[in-house]
Amino acid sequence: xxxxxxxxxxxxxxxxxxxxxxxxxxxxxxxxxxxxxxxxxxxxxxxxxxxxxxxxxxxxxxxxxxxxxxxxxxxxxxxxxxxxxxxxxxxxxxxxxxxxxxxxxxxxxxxxxxxxxxxxxxxxxxxxxxxxxxxxxxxxxxxxxxxxxxxxxxxxxxxxxxxxxxxxxxxxxxxxxxxxxxxxxxxxxxxxxxxxxxxxxxxxxxxxxxxxxxxxxxxxxxxxxxxxxxxxxxxxxxxxxxxxxxxxxxxxxxxxxxxxxxxxxxxxxxxxxxxxxxxxxxxxxxxxxxxxxxxxxxxxxxxxxxxxxxxxxxxxxxxxxxxxxxxxxxxxxxxxxxxxxxxxxxxxxxxxxxxxxxxxxxxxxxxxxxxxxxxxxxxxxxxxxxxxxxxxxxxxxxxxxxxxxxxxxxxxxxxxxxxxxxxxxxxxxxxxx
Amino acid sequence: xxxxxxxxxxxxxxxxxxxxxxxxxxxxxxxxxxxxxxxxxxxxxxxxxxxxxxxxxxxxxxxxxxxxxxxxxxxxxxxxxxxxxxxxxxxxxxxxxxxxxxxxxxxxxxxxxxxxxxxxxxxxxxxxxxxxxxxxxxxxxxxxxxxxxxxxxxxxxxxxxxxxxxxxxxxxxxxxxxxxxxxxxxxxxxxxxxxxxxxxxxxxxxxxxxxxxxxxxxxxxxxxxxxxxxxxxxxxxxxxxxxxxxxxxxxxxxxxxxxxxxxxxxxxxxxxxxxxxxxxxxxxxxxxxxxxxxxxxxxxxxxxxxxxxxxxxxxxxxxxxxxxxxxxxxxxxxxxxxxxxxxxxxxxxxxxxxxxxxxxxxxxxxxxxxxxxxxxxxxxxxxxxxxxxxxxxxxxxxxxxxxxxxxxxxxxxxxxxxxxxxxxxxxxxxxxxxxxxxxxxxxxxxxxxxx
Numbered sequence: 001x002x003x004x005x006x007x008x009x010x011x012x013x014x015x016x017x018x019x020x021x022x023x024x025x026x027x028x029x030x031x032x033x034x035x036x037x038x039x040x041x042x043x044x045x046x047x048x049x050x051x052x053x054x055x056x057x058x059x060x061x062x063x064x065x066x067x068x069x070x071x072x073x074x075x076x077x078x079x080x081x082x083x084x085x086x087x088x089x090x091x092x093x094x095x096x097x098x099x100x101x102x103x104x105x106x107x108x109x110x111x112x113x114x115x116x117x118x119x120x121x122x123x124x125x126x127x128x129x130x131x132x133x134x135x136x137x138x139x140x141x142x143x144x145x146x147x148x149x150x151x152x153x154x155x156x157x158x159x160x161x162x163x164x165x166x167x168x169x170x171x172x173x174x175x176x177x178x179x180x181x182x183x184x185x186x187x188x189x190x191x192x193x194x195x196x197x198x199x200x201x202x203x204x205x206x207x208x209x210x211x212x213x214x215x216x217x218x219x220x221x222x223x224x225x226x227x228x229x230x231x232x233x234x235x236x237x238x239x240x241x242x243x244x245x246x247x248x249x250x251x252x253x254x255x256x257x258x259x260x261x262x263x264x265x266x267x268x269x270x271x272x273x274x275x276x277x278x279x280x281x282x283x284x285x286x287x288x289x290x291x292x293x294x295x296x297x298x299x300x301x302x303x304x305x306x307x308x309x310x311x312x313x314x315x316x317x318x319x320x321x322x323x324x325x326x327x328x329x330x331x332x333x334x335x336x337x338x339x340x341x342x343x344x345x346x347x348x349x350x351x352x353x354x355x356x357x358x359x360x361x362x363x364x365x366x367x368x369x370x371x372x373x374x375x376x377x378x379x380x381x382x383x384x385x386x387x388x389x390x391x392x393x394x395x396x397x398x399x400x401x402x403x404x405x406x407x408x409x410x411x412x413x414x415x416x417x418x419x420x421x422x423x424x425x426x427x428x429x430x431x432x433x
Numbered sequence: 434x435x436x437x438x439x440x441x442x443x444x445x446x447x448x449x450x451x452x453x454x455x456x457x458x459x460x461x462x463x464x465x466x467x468x469x470x471x472x473x474x475x476x477x478x479x480x481x482x483x484x485x486x487x488x489x490x491x492x493x494x495x496x497x498x499x500x501x502x503x504x505x506x507x508x509x510x511x512x513x514x515x516x517x518x519x520x521x522x523x524x525x526x527x528x529x530x531x532x533x534x535x536x537x538x539x540x541x542x543x544x545x546x547x548x549x550x551x552x553x554x555x556x557x558x559x560x561x562x563x564x565x566x567x568x569x570x571x572x573x574x575x576x577x578x579x580x581x582x583x584x585x586x587x588x589x590x591x592x593x594x595x596x597x598x599x600x601x602x603x604x605x606x607x608x609x610x611x612x613x614x615x616x617x618x619x620x621x622x623x624x625x626x627x628x629x630x631x632x633x634x635x636x637x638x639x640x641x642x643x644x645x646x647x648x649x650x651x652x653x654x655x656x657x658x659x660x661x662x663x664x665x666x667x668x669x670x671x672x673x674x675x676x677x678x679x680x681x682x683x684x685x686x687x688x689x690x691x692x693x694x695x696x697x698x699x700x701x702x703x704x705x706x707x708x709x710x711x712x713x714x715x716x717x718x719x720x721x722x723x724x725x726x727x728x729x730x731x732x733x734x735x736x737x738x739x740x741x742x743x744x745x746x747x748x749x750x751x752x753x754x755x756x757x758x759x760x761x762x763x764x765x766x767x768x769x770x771x772x773x774x775x776x777x778x779x780x781x782x783x784x785x786x787x788x789x790x791x792x793x794x795x796x797x798x799x800x801x802x803x804x805x806x807x808x809x810x811x812x813x814x815x816x817x818x819x820x821x822x823x824x825x826x827x828x829x830x831x832x833x834x835x836x837x838x839x840x841x842x843x844x845x846x847x848x849x850x851x852x853x854x855x856x857x858x859x860x861x862x863x864x865x866x867x868x869x870x871x872x873x874x875x876x877x878x879x880x881x882x883x884x
Contacts, residue, residue, distance in 0.1 A: 067463035067491040347530035350469030366470060392466050393531060 002306035003313045004299060006040060006103075008280045009172040009197045009257055011130040013040035013103040016314050017270070017298050020261055020282035021045050021107035021133060021176070024292075026081055028091035032098075037292035038299065041103025043200075043282060046080035046135045047088050049110050049120065053079045053142075059220030062209035064235065073235035074285050075209040077220060077227050079141045080109055085123075093127040104128075105174065109135040109147050112157060114164050121169040131172040134161060136187070137203020139180050140229050149203070152178035155190030162194025174259060177201040177243075179236075184243040188253045199247065200259035200282060202240040204230025233285040237263030241276055248277025248322045265294075267301025274314065275321035329421040336402040336414055337383040339363070339376045345396035348372055352387035352397060360386050378408035441691035446609040446719075449514075449745075450540055458544040462491035464528065464536045472525035473538055478860065479506035479868045483522055487541055499549035500556040502542055505871075507581045508574055510550060510620050511603050512864045513543035514611050517708070519741040521864070550619065555626035560587035562629075565881045568593065568651040570638050573601020574863045575657030575853025577624055578870030579877075583655075584629035586878045591651070593636040598688075601659055601853075603863065605684040608712035609692070610719070644828050648848055652884075653877045656836065656844070656851040657870060658825075661807030666704065666800060670762030675769035679703065679713040679801035686716060697722040698797030702772050704728050704759055705801030706736035711743065713799045714751045725751045726793055728774060730758040735782045760790060762798055769798055806835045806855050832857035841876035842869050850877055 006016040018041040019025050019034055026045040034042060055078055064073035081088055096104040106129045110116040124132060135142075136152030143150040151157045158175060165173045175191035177184060179202040191199050206228050210219045218226025240262025247253050260278030264270050265286040273281050286294050311317050341352070341364075353366040353374050363380035364387060367373060376387075383399060391397045406413050423430050453461065465487040473483040481502050489498035502509035516522075518539035526535030549556065565588045569576045572594035580590045598604050600617040625632075636642055638658065647654050663678045665671065675698070686695050697720035703710050706729040718725045727746060729736055733755050736743065746753060757774035764770050776789040808826030830837040830845035835857040838844055842852045852859075852869025859865045 068460040347527040348468075348472070349466040349527045350471075351466060354469035372470075372472075 002303045002311060004303055004306075006280050006314055008103070008259065009131060009174070011041070011103050011105070011172060012101070013280075014038075014101060015040035015295075015299055016274070016280035016302075017295055018042060018103055018105070018259070018280060018282045019287060020284040021105075021135065022284040022288070023078065024284060024287050026083070028095055031091075031095050034287075034292050034295075035095075035099045035102050038295045039102070039292065040280075041105065041130075043105040043107050043133050044088065044092055044129075046107040046109045046138070047085055047120065047124070048080045048108075048142075048147075049116065050085050052082050052084050055079055055082050056222050058222045060229075062219045062229070063233075064209060071233060071285075071289050073209065073231060074233035074288070075204070075207050075229040075231045077140050077229040080107075080135070080138070085120075089123055089127055092124075092129055096128045096130075103130050105131045105133050107133045107135050107176070109138070109142060112146060112151060112161060117161060117164045118168045121165060121171075125169055125171060129171065131174060131197075132165065132169060133174040133176050133200060134165060135176050135203070136161075137176045137178040137201075138230060139178060139204060139206040140227060149178040149180050149206075152176075152187055152203070153181050155186045158187050158190040159194035162191055162196045166195040172197040174198045174200050176203055176261075178203045179239060179243060179262075180206050184246050185250045185253065188247040188250070188256065192253050192256050196256070198257035198259060198279070199253075200261055201243055201247070202236065202262045204232045205236055205239065207231035232263065233289075234263045234265050234269075237265075237269055241272060244273060244278055245276045245322060245325045248319060249325055264298075265289075267298050267305065270298055270302055271305060271317065272321075274317050275319070276325070277319040277322045279318055280314070331420060332418045333421065333424060334415045334417055334419045336407050337399040338378055338381045338402060338408075339383065339385075339387050339397055340400045341374055341376055341387075341397050342395070343373075343375075345393050346374060347393055347396075348374065349392060350374060351390045351392070355386055355390050360384060380409060382409065441693060442609075442689070443614055445692045446613045448613045449608075449610045450543070452547055453537075453540050453544045458490050458495075458541060461537050461541055462487045465491070466527060468527055472527060473522035473536075476521045476525035477505075478521070478862065478865045479509075479512070479871065481505045481509065481522075481542070483538055486545060487536065487538070490541055490545055495545045495548040496552070496554065496556070498545035502546055503549075503556065506864065506867050507578050507624060507871075508603070508620060508863065508867050509542060510546040510623075511574070511612065511617065512867065513539050513546055514616065515603075515607055516862070516864050517739045517742070520739050550623050553623075555623060557581075557585055557627055559584055559628050562589065563587040563881070565589070565652045566591070566650075567653045567655065567877060567881075568642075568647045569655045569657065570594075570642070570647070571601060571657035571659060571853070571855075572596075572599035572621075572632060572634075573657050573659050573853055573866065574603060575856075575866035575870040575873075576601070576655065577621065577657075578867040579655045579657065579850075579852065579874045580630050580870075581624050581627055582871050582874030583877060584627045586874070588629070588652075588878070588881065590630045592630060592632045593638070593642055593647075594632065594634055595637040597634050599632055599634070601657070605687055606680055606709070607687075607863075608683065608716055609687055610715070611712075639824075644825065644849070648846075652848075652881055654849045655870070655873050655877065656825075656849065656855060657853045657866065658806075658851075658855040660804035660854045662805045663800060664803045664805055666759050666762075666802065668759050668761050670764050670769070673762050673764035673769045674767050675764075675796055676762055676798045676800065679705065679709050679799040680804065682713055682799055683709070683716065686720070692720060695720055698795070700724040700793075700795040701797045701799060702726050702728055702793050702795040703799040703801055704772075705803070706731070706738060707801060707803065708738050708742060710799075710801035711738045711746050711751075713801055714746055715749045717797075717799070718749050718751055722797075724795075726795075727751055727753045728757040728759070728772070728793065729753070729755050730777055731755065731782055731784045732780065754793075756784065757791060757793075758784070758786070763792065769796060771795055772798055804854070835859075838869075840872075842873035843876060 004015040021043040025042040060078045138148035142148035175196040260273030261282040353364040356364040467484045486498040486501040522538045523535040569592045603617040703714040756777040760773045771794040777784040836851045838856045850873035853866035
């Protein structure tokens, strides 16, 4: 059986699934329940200075649902912990003492002054925690006070604060990045330059999740008004995956450990983050949607998949997909694929036909010899994958690579050679072959 | 407004399908794939845009959903209750292919139409008066559908019906548990909100009005007469006391102020294999009959009643016995005591006598072997003061035993249209009658506006 134990920056945990800094990790009660359920570690909800912040006394969450109320996207306007610093430190100390095999990371957010950071770092170190995570990510509330995303959006600040933390603490430093920037590589490079041991990403995305059309208030609504909040949940996973990959393959940050965060709901999500370069993963929304028990599915799914694939350890899969990520210009333009519809699996809903007909390439029939039948017209199919994306039946439509003969659409012979845009005749900036 | 049903009626007949809750409707609507050129819509005799109305439910717009339904089928509320969806839209649902479990289209349709009707909203507006007048004979599904569509186009419509309440078979001929809480009347009241429709009740064609008279008075004429009579068994003992036409039985119990006072018989034999046979059998059982047997002369799969209907009968304790062809009704002192059958054999629709006979003891026989179009709609001898017109069969061409109509539902007389069960080529379904009325109305409208 695969070994799920995790060693991230020397911090050991029985599995790579940590709970992210968020409501589930705000109190000893919750964290103990999480450890009892089997989570490998937690990043304690962000500590700040006294006096503690306050939260709104009304709705702080909003959601996007599918028709049957499956939660797809989630946002919040909650701030960092609203409990006194001393209580949090005391509980962290006790939980780490009682659960020595689990990872205990403490998330921090204090004003951008050297003294403020130095003071809190010393107190955190006394708890026996395994590491710290710098919250440079929260996009709401704290950012208006010059903290959270307000720091994460300025690489110079990231570097400066990271340097202080490395200087005043012996604990590993994880810098949590905000996705609310143009290019994630800037903040990641700054963290590395400041001496960060790792980055974690993504924090939540700035968002208004919905508008109440009766009251005209954004939601969650507080007394008829709403504010932008942080967006997370399954819907943000693709954004997070890309950012993880960007950092993993950037020559300036390659090799910098990454803790992957963003919409991880199933073992498959987790495996994808790890494959793109994350050394471990953090989860929040899935737990807040289904409870801590989801970790059982995460662990068994990842373990079973590793067994099937012959991977013995987490380290064996970290970054396996990273080299497969390329810039568009380096994709092979001689690769030809066409859709193929398995008529035995087809239920004849016709969605592939209508989307191809209306919005793409008119490459799928709706009738053959007067009978309702959906069949790919190779002469028109550009292999775009839209039909695969909308088909309700898994594996009914597949993309088949064409390896010989001619492309029925272009009439051009199919070449086994690799050729990309950089040398394409239509590229005005092509480099001579 | 029609009278509301008595408390006794409301309490007695339990809804066959309790309505979907908002949550159930949301979950079920999510199962619809929004198919292209949707097979369910193709299967619907009234061409309801099923994927669109389901999507509108899913997006929280049940009123818009209802309008989508009612645009094609003004009796969409009743059809949601009585349509054999298992052989129409739901049979065509692509979910059957993958899961053997179609989207519950009928129940979703009811969810949307109930929502709109509960709000008391009529979503259609009548166009300005055209000055044209159309007579509709028969206030059943075909006539009501035709009347509504004509009224929408701005024509003035007068509906003549032989019976005291409108609705036709919706009111008199289908099982009570399919349209509880006097739904048929509530739907007619709602339909009439379009305006421009007058209804004249207790007005019998051939007695109180005639084809020639109506033709003279109105610009066009639509006949939704239904089938005036039931088929006879043509066997000995048919006139014995206790041998009852199933349609009459259903009409009586549908009009009863208190079903508990109705006699259902102790041991009932229902002869026939269609929806009426099932409706009559199940209601007999619910009314307290001890033993109810549906006797059918061929294989069960050859019955007109769908598998769903047959199972409904069985789960209600009705015995379904096949390969039994009526031979004679046995009686004593003028009352039925049993029924003797020839035992048949064969496969599917083919059958022949085996030479054996079987007798089922019973004190009631319900005849449900189909209805017949009556070309003389009234027995004129009972109304000596009436001025009878020519029998319909002499005025209009027949196709087989029913009225011949073209694709626009126009009869051999260019001023007369017909639809529903009285017209040839139909499916004898409420939903098909609604489509006939709609198509006829559009054709009448085009004709009148060209004139």
